[in-house]
Amino acid sequence: WTYTIQLATMISCSALKLALSIALLALGASAAGDLPDECKKFTLGECDPAQDEKIGEWKIPDDGSHGDINTICQTVCEIQEGCNYFVYNTESTNCTLYHYRYLESCQLVGGLATPSIDVCSQGEDNTCEAFIMEDCTYFGEAVLTETSVTDSHSCQELLETIGFAYHAVYFTYSSKSH
DSSP: OOEEEEEEEEEEEEEEEEESSSOOGGGOOSOGGGSOGGGGGOEEESOOOOGGGEEEEEEOOOOSSSSOHHHHHHHHHHHSTTOOEEEEETTTTEEEEESSOOGGGOOEEEEOSSSOHHHHTOSOOOSSOOEEEEEEEEEEEEEEEESSOOSHHHHHHHHHHHHHHHTOOEEEEESTTO
16 A cells, blocks of 8 residues: 655646536535635546446637636536536546546545545535546655555545654545555
């Protein structure tokens, strides 16, 4: 089991996800206003959605002249019958629509020491503002890599407990690597 605590000052992500009227896996929300702002800093990666749940995919370049590209992709999802979840990938400029939220297939979780994963996952989010970043590049130095931690919760707890000793502010945990 390996996890990394990183000193990360900036995170760059290639995909932005939105769940429409559904919960956000282990990073969901009871209502957008009820959660600490730090919950927005959680990230996911190494996801493997079932292709039979994919509705379609459209290339929508973000030239900046037609408004917010995430809003455009969200609108496409709202128009498409059966769409409950969309992904806009900034690198490929693809807007991909899904029947369901596939976040439970994600093998990588990243976040701050607080709030806890459990706090950020309480309840269901019935808003259209439940965005989560995916496929991120973590800038900063990996200051500790440990092989004895068995899950993302424990990794986060270790960051909260001893992160100060390493000047660490962010963890990443990949169950795929274990």
